Amino acid sequence: MIASLLALLLMQVGFDPARGAIPGVPDELRDRPPRDTGIIAAPETAPRPREDYLRRCLNLAASEPEQALDFANTWRLAVEDDLELAQSSHCLGLALVRLDRFEEAREIFEVASAEAPSELPAYRARLAGMAGNAALADGKPATAEPLFAQALTEADLAADAALQASLQIDRARALVASGRPEDAIGALATARAIEPANVRAWLLSATLSRRLERLDEAQQQIEQAATLDPRDPAIGLEAGVIAALAGRDEDARKSFESVIAVAPESEEAMRATAYLEQLAK
Template structure:
């Protein structure tokens, strides 16, 4: 009797054939997305359902076809939710990420909100989704020449505040909070947030770049120069270093103009 029960438990724990197909298809999607799409089509014709959709979405994401990946992830998430599959929340989050990459920010917010509605997420995972939703809420800033609506800024601030509460050691949340505060003209909070980010990630080029940006916004050009020079020391070949070099050139021009007019920079 005991042996029979043990065998039944072992049998129940074994993955289904379709789950094995999905695992192999996702692995293939990371190295050969086109072949993975073909495999996913075969899975679909064989009745693979939303498991086949998951593979399709992974493959399109690997191929950088983010609009299609977002649509298919969302379809798979809805079907998984109907099936009470615990993967539904993660699939909504993946749909949201793909939508951000596709520039579909409204869709991203919808998908990420559905992901957050899922129960039982650990704080770190919930923090990741909140950060992504905050990114989507302000993603239009500078992208299309339009200002971000006050409601979107408030919503992003609320999401980042929640991340800081549930994962206070999340350096990215403090960095993004600092950036958003600077763009909103709230330099006092920007300085507080970036100080915490720097304490958590003292060798992060992105943090040093933003620290310089905040200092420059406050008119503290000497500190801004020091921070931007630090960016280049930390990660000389990074995109942040390239941005810092441009900002340093602009600062040189400001200081040269100030010298010509007899004014001073701090």
Template sequence: MMLPVSLILAPFMLAQVGPTAGYGASPASQLPLEIIEKKQDEARKRAVQEMPRPTAPRGAGCMAAAEASPERTVQVARDALNQAVGREKVRAGLCLGVALSDLDRWGEAQQAFVNARDATEADDHQTRARLGAMAGNAALAQGDAAQALMLLGPAASEAKLAEDNALTASIALDRARALVAVDRPDEAADALTRAREAEPDNAQAWLLSATLSRRQNKLIEAQTQIEQAAGLAPRDAEIGLEAGVIAALSGNDGAARRSFNSVLALAPGSDLATRAQGYLDQLGPEGARTP
């Protein structure tokens, strides 16, 4: 059972998030923060790291080469595909997709992952889910959210059959991002709910839920969700930044300043810190009224 936020938040994060008041306030156009956008490379590499590694010498060499020289690896993987049968075709296709992704050739990478998925045995639900998710990520990376949704739907079904909660949550987060991109925010909120249900301790799921709620001007929900995220990842500067934006839009300038200052302490010199300082400048000194 999850403890109340008031009991699990560290003192530092109590200062960072703070209570929120004035929920009827209108969103301030000078305080936008679009953090729900896709982190293509980070998410793709996470998915690749979670994939089962090839065991055959050729496959293992190909995957190692993909990190060192993706250009050469593309040709090596294509040659391997021409000779591969059965599971080797899956391994070679995965290798090809990874190498193409490293070259930002997302359309080709997407097709390579799809081909590898289709070569996977029907009862290997986890591998099919992972390859489908990687294909969906490739579609998102090239800006084709509609295609991503077509790929992520079956991947979600495979992950459910595999009873893999972490993978189910990850795919649900990708679906939420794609749904936001095609302007279907209510469906995105449903996808985020599924992500939180599958993996309740996933701080990113709570963060993206708070961001979407804030964008929909559901500030009470956003505050509850960002507090959950803060309890799970108390030193995450991105969470602190979103907490500040939610507090500012809710009329709680003091809590917003504390959140933005915490970002400066957690991630000095980063892009997040630059944004936080910009928001602090807009809020003005303590006691000033926000325009």
């Protein structure tokens, strides 16, 4: 294995602390029965159910974030309960994210989590998680980690395994970015224990183990990820990187070739092609 390939492989396919979707309409608020009253209806349309305003605001946040800020602030003046107050803050936060105003977004997501009713712990958890992701996007992992810990407290109350696992993964990203890889290993192990079929938990575990040069553990973890999702190009790419670093060039070549075959137009395929070129030298 030549030195240039080793250096390239060690740098690639790592944790991205800014990665992580900030969700829109949370699961527990979908398909709620509509109420009869409406607010902020356009003059030419009939009033809409109040639950519709979160979706409308989130749609605006995705396409016209400045308009979403106005919409949400106007909505806040007419809210009827704590849930609507939290929802308006939720939308404000997403609009601020779209405008790359991450510190303000983090602050308003924290407000939203506190505003959300205590009987909706999963929603409170998601909002606190959004605050953590905004802090990560702002390059402040030390601020993000306690927000994810706060979110996990609410997720535990909700007894939502998928949410708990997702938040443990986010917490691991913050811990890695804070230079605490051993703590991140623990967070990922918890995520895998809570939700054994969580592909991302296994993939990121393999990535972190590989970056820590624990190649035997990385190999076991990437094999489990591949068992759960054999066609994910990110998994194939990571498998190839691990194999190459372990000196198993033929296995690495097969993994990289599989990435190109499965997702030829993907970013992973571009990386796999570069690795194959290095292996051929």
